[in-house]
Amino acid sequence: MSDDLRIKEIGMERSRVEGALKVTGRAPYAMEHGAGHGVQEPLHAFLVGSTVSRGRVLAVHADEVRGSEDVVAVLDHTNAPRLADTDDEEYAVLQDDEVHFRGQVVALVLATTSEAAREGARRVRVEYAAEPGEHVFDEDSEGDEPEKLNAGLPPSGSTGEPDLALASATHVLDETYRTPYMHNNPMEPHATTALWDLGPDGAELRCFDSTQAAHSVRSTLARLFGIEAGRVHVEASHVGGGFGSKGLPHAHNVVAVLAARSQPGRWVRLAVTRQQMFALTGYRTATISRFRLGAGPDGVLGVISHDVVEQTSRCKEFAEQTVAPTRHVYAAPNRRTSTRLVRLDVAVPSWMRAPGEMPGSFAQEAAMDELADLVGLDPIELRRRNEPEADPETGKSFGDRRLLECFDRGAERFGWSERGPARSRLEGDWYVGLGTAASVYPAYTQPGNQARVLAEPGGYRVEIGAVDIGTGARTVLRQIAADALDVDLDAIDLRLGSSDLPIASVAGGSSGTSSWGWAIVAASRTFRAQHGTSPEPGDESVAGPPKKPVDEDYALHSFGAQFVEARVNRFTGEVRVPRMLGVFSVGRVVNPKLARSQLVGGMTMGLSTALFEESWRDPRFGHVVTDDLATYHVATHADVRDIEAAWLDESDHRANPMGLRGIGEIGITGAGAAVASAVTNATGVRQRSIPVTPDKALGWE
Amino acid sequence: MPRISLTVDGSPVSGDVDVRATLLDALRERFDVTTPKKGCDHGQCGACTVLLDGRRHLTCLSLAVAHDGAEVVTAAGLGEGDELHPVAQAFLDHDGLQCGYCTPGQVCSAVGMLAEADGTPSHATDDLEAETELTDEEIRERMSGNLCRCGAYPGILAAIKEVAR
Amino acid sequence: MRRFEYARPRTPQEAVDLVAGSDDAAFLAGGSNLVDHLKVGIASPGVLVDVGGLGLDRVEETDGGLRIGAGVRNSDLAAHPVVRSRYAVLARSLLAGASAQIRHQATTAGNLLQRTRCVYFYDATTPCNKREPGTGCSAVDGYQRYNAILGASAACVTVHPSDLAVGLAVLDATVEVLGPDGARTLPLADLHRLPGDSPEQDTTLAHGELITAVTVPRLPEGAVSTYYKARDRASYAFALVSVAAVVAGDEVRVAWGGVAHRPWRATVLEEALRGGPLDEETVRAACLEELAPATTGPGTAFKLEMVTGATAMVLTDLAGRAR
Incomplete structure (x- = not known):
């Protein structure tokens, strides 16, 4: 497939195209478009969140606020513009009096200054008819099986006779592994600057949005507001991270446009506050995984059984595919996965970096680590003995599975042979341990992408409506375009970040470079076929990949092995990670410099979730009370010591013409389990949940 | 509304600000200086850091009115001309x-x-x-x-x- | 944030008169805590009296020790040569707090007067007796990780967040205060209070009283001191527990942070350890005595182990260095 793609720019170290704008702070984000972008005297919006988790709004008292200086309007469910489509309860903001979760938007204040909007919102009084809500679940919660998991996966599956196999296994592990609620917390809070423009030919909606998918924001807003998609223009030139939380539109997108709709012709700026993000912009569900592994005397698995309980919001279903990695990593003739979803009166969960794979791989890898102990094998040797010949779930051949090579390379580089028995190494005040775990992530390519190639004097403009959320898309797509058109990098003017450019899928699922890059390759080929190698300025072609691009005879996954050294203070239990190494098999790497950042970034977030991150939902109130960056800890500089990412030199020609498989998410998978494995090795206290806080590390909890 | 004057990246700016405005909001919303970012608005992330009278400082936890006359250097003002710092x-x-x-x-x-x-x-x-x-x-x-x-x-x-x- | 009047007095007395003259007035120093409160709606004064221009920003060596102006920035105090050479516990408690940016901004007195970081205190949608007396305490049966284990009441289980206060507590510091009725001094130990049934009062200061300086007596010759802060992440986090300690000859002084509504001077432990060996076992036993009255919940039980371990680590280390 990649045979006829020139590989010259692909593989080169290049600095970020927009880097100079970013290091000087000149790159404009969604709230930062001013007069230069046509945004004159914007109104400022501030949201009012519900203080009950279930019930109805009886009254919104805002007369005094409406009459105060600088306040322009207060919207609530009685006076907000009506939506054309209210089927999706997350998006049906201010459309009725029902409250589905604490923090739900129940009013909005619009003012000429942000100070007045904030103060107005504080003074709006909302009366509720509250009902008792359900906010917690545990392994005994009833729940039900969802129809499908995220990514369209089946919630359960079974092969062979798992129960019989467990009964006859030499070694049986039956333990429960837990991951907490987590929030994506990109550094840029979600924000929209919107204008409902009443032109002579009808309304046009313009948004500067902090999104991972300009086109999906466009199509969603068009549907909700009942206008043609062509009249909606969404720009996302620079986006301050997303990690899944900006992959789908959320309530703030809708309410910003409701506000703009109520003030035609005036720009409205809405930034969700950091605290409001914890209720409004998605999060990862907590997961409870019961893992049962049955192995023979040699550690060879006869059975893998993984039963998950997790939650969603009663008002909108999102079922994290926590069982997904269990289906693809280790061989066993008898297999079972199941998912039980508990519906609660809580905020709507959504995508967070490696949904499913992250918590699922924590459970599976922590279980494998524990089984290795049980059997008396080195954790890597245990994995070696359970390496499948084909994808355990589908029976398809893995196009390119090099997990063991990742383990072996990593083990050598990291000094794995120095690992001793649990609690055998005390250096000064610190117990020292080593741990490892496998990483896994599927290679997705999204359908429906298109790119435009346009000849210009001296070069080519290449356009696609993709978004660079910090992944480096602007830079690597330019490299791909240069090779696809067989020209120098300088000849490519790569444009992205707008829904007015050809349709592009979300910057998510580690599918961006694969999906968009393929569209650019397809458009370049079409362009050459239509216009040859000496086109006239103005010649253009728009094209995308074939409808069913991926070779469906193969199971396409990336793999990796992570290694961690953990130190635990014997007096205080404080955990520090001085060294971390990931070796990955991810297909071809387009730009090593930026790829390293993606992989290290994923590992860093994995480290952060392993040690610190937990959204603590108060069972009485139903909302997360650790709702800021002082109480929801993410890793600081001081926590991130030597983190190294390496990869195998390879190209996966089955995945796409570029031979790549995506790198945005795999780094976070397995990281938590590797940390837990290292802490267990350091202290001898088995870690079955994250975050591994000091109290857990020494078994005080 | 109180009037404040600042030097931002070498250039004088002045204008009326809401007495409640933080230095960050005054810069971003009043003076169109969007270099310092709002990540948390509560002194918990550092995205709003500027050099204030030569020292690194969080603009989100500072009232604009308390810093009348201050010299602010943002990331945009560090370099010499077009050259990056x-x-x-x-x-x-x-x-x-x-x-x-x-x-x-x-x-x-x-x-x-x-x-x-x-x-x-x-x-x-x-x-x-x-x-x-x-x-x-x-x-x-x-x-x-x-x-x-x-x-x-x-x-x-x-x-x-x-x-x- | 309510609109307020902003005043910038020239002298401490003028500042005191402005605040004392109005129930609705408050002092503004570095702002790193108060501005936060204004945004969240915890504080909504009608008048803000900026004490930044009062010239209270000097560190002076005195016959008895050190006199630290209330307005001295945390970073400047930590960098002061005398503090670095003679008061390690003071320098380290400052450096363990917040971030470099915040230390540039925060002042000595402002740091001492910062209010709790309890998540319910900050969340105006939940009951909190400290924020709104009589509404109840959400923390006692809620998120407990940063709750007190000593000296708490049914009305409030929160802790004082300052590191500096713990460092000063072990140094037997004194606070100089100017009020509408003149100047007075009080031991730092008497500045912060236990919550009892009035947790809305963090300190014993009256409305309108302004801290003008903190004085620190000289440490005995040969004294060694340090501050250890145990926390989840390695930096930029509030203490789970902290230990300030001084070892000087037979004398052992210990103050704990993260365990109570005020810096907790561990007097029972100090008495138990006076003149004795500072080996791990002895120190742990003394901690047990100090912690006898502790009460814990599922989310705080670990603090018993942690503060004991941290104290053992700190004191055995200091004992080794004092020798």
Whole structure:
């Protein structure tokens, strides 16, 4: 497939195209478009969140606020513009009096200054008819099986006779592994600057949005507001991270446009506050995984059984595919996965970096680590003995599975042979341990992408409506375009970040470079076929990949092995990670410099979730009370010591013409389990949940 | 509304601000200086860091009215003309950034950190009386007031080390 | 944030008169805590009296020790040569707090007067007796990780967040205060209070009283001191527990942070350890005595182990250095 793609720019170290704008702070984000972008005297919006988790709004008292200086309007469910489509309860903001979760938007204040909007919102009084809500679940919660998991996966599956196999296994592990609620917390809070423009030919909606998918924001807003998609223009030139939380539109997108709709012709700026993000912009569900592994005397698995309980919001279903990695990593003739979803009166969960794979791989890898102990094998040797010949779930051949090579390379580089028995190494005040775990992530390519190639004097403009959320898309797509058109990098003017450019899928699922890059390759080929190698300025072609691009005879996954050294203070239990190494098999790497950042970034977030991150939902109130960056800890500089990412030199020609498989998410998978494995090795206290806080590390909890 | 005057990146700006406006909001919303970013608005992330009268400072926890007459340098004002400041250039060279949202604050913080390191111990300093040696551990601790969710810390460290050398 | 009047007096007395003259007035120093409160709606004064221009920003060596102006920035105090050479516990408690940026901004008095970081105190949608007396305490049966284990009441289980206060507590510091009725001094130990049934009062200061300086007596010759802060992440986090300690000859002084509504001077432990060996076992036994009255919940039980471990680590280390 990649045979006829020139590989010259692909593989080169290049600095970020927009880097100079970013290091000087000149790159404009969604709230930062001013007069230069046509945004004159914007109104400022501030949201009012519900203080009950279930019930109805009886009254919104805002007369005094409406009459105060600088306040322009207060919207609530009685006076907000009506939506054309209210089927999706997350998006049906201010459309009725029902409250589905604490923090739900129940009013909005619009003012000429942000100070007045904030103060107005504080003074709006909302009366509720509250009902008792359900906010917690545990392994005994009833729940039900969802129809499908995220990514369209089946919630359960079974092969062979798992129960019989467990009964006859030499070694049986039956333990429960837990991951907490987590929030994506990109550094840029979600924000929209919107204008409902009443032109002579009808309304046009313009948004500067902090999104991972300009086109999906466009199509969603068009549907909700009942206008043609062509009249909606969404720009996302620079986006301050997303990690899944900006992959789908959320309530703030809708309410910003409701506000703009109520003030035609005036720009409205809405930034969700950091605290409001914890209720409004998605999060990862907590997961409870019961893992049962049955192995023979040699550690060879006869059975893998993984039963998950997790939650969603009663008002909108999102079922994290926590069982997904269990289906693809280790061989066993008898297999079972199941998912039980508990519906609660809580905020709507959504995508967070490696949904499913992250918590699922924590459970599976922590279980494998524990089984290795049980059997008396080195954790890597245990994995070696359970390496499948084909994808355990589908029976398809893995196009390119090099997990063991990742383990072996990593083990050598990291000094794995120095690992001793649990609690055998005390250096000064610190117990020292080593741990490892496998990483896994599927290679997705999204359908429906298109790119435009346009000849210009001296070069080519290449356009696609993709978004660079910090992944480096602007830079690597330019490299791909240069090779696809067989020209120098300088000849490519790569444009992205707008829904007015050809349709592009979300910057998510580690599918961006694969999906968009393929569209650019397809458009370049079409362009050459239509216009040859000496086109006239103005010649253009728009094209995308074939409808069913991926070779469906193969199971396409990336793999990796992570290694961690953990130190635990014997007096205080404080955990520090001085060294971390990931070796990955991810297909071809387009730009090593930026790829390293993606992989290290994923590992860093994995480290952060392993040690610190937990959204603590108060069972009485139903909302997360650790709702800021002082109480929801993410890793600081001081926590991130030597983190190294390496990869195998390879190209996966089955995945796409570029031979790549995506790198945005795999780094976070397995990281938590590797940390837990290292802490267990350091202290001898088995870690079955994250975050591994000091109290857990020494078994005080 | 009180009137304040500031010097921002070498240029004088002045105007009426709401007495409640933070320095960050005054810069971003009143004076269209969007270099300092709003990541948390509560002094918990460092994205709003500028050099205020020469020292790194969180603009989100400062009232504009209390800083009338101050000299503010943002990441946009560090370089000479079109040339990037060496710290900014090193960030770019070492890919000490991804989404870029924390980056102007990180760059300002790094410049301020390098300037103040001499004579200022940190939590990571073993000997409080010794001259500061900017080890990796010292740099990390001194930069810990600037969160980066993308995980660009190793690149940032490499960038700062290059300039510190 | 309510709109307020902003005043910038020239002298401490003028500042005191402005605040004392109005129930609705408050002092503004570095702002790193108060501005936060204004945004969240915890504080909504009608008048803000900026004490930044009062010239209270000097550190002076005195016959008895050190006199620290209330307005001295945390970073400047930590970098002061005398503090670095003679008061390690003071320098380290400052450097363990917040971030470099915040230390540039925060002042000595402002740091001492910062209010709790309890998540319910900050969340105006939940009951909190400290924020709104009589509404109840959400923390006692809620998120407990940063709750007190000593000296708490049914009305409030929160802790004081300052590191500096713990460092000063072990140094037997004194606070100089100017009020509408003149100047007075009080031991730092008497500045912060236990919550009892009035947790809305963090300190014993009256409305309108302004801290003008903190004095620190000289430590005995040969004294060694330090501050250890145990926390989840390695930096930029509030203490789970912290230990400030001084060892000087037979004398052992210990104050704990993260365990109570005020810096907790561990007097029972100090008495138990006076003149005795500072080996791990002895120190742990003394901690047990100090912690006898502790009460814990599922989310705080670990603090018993942690503060004991941290104290053992700190004191055995100091004992080794004092020798």
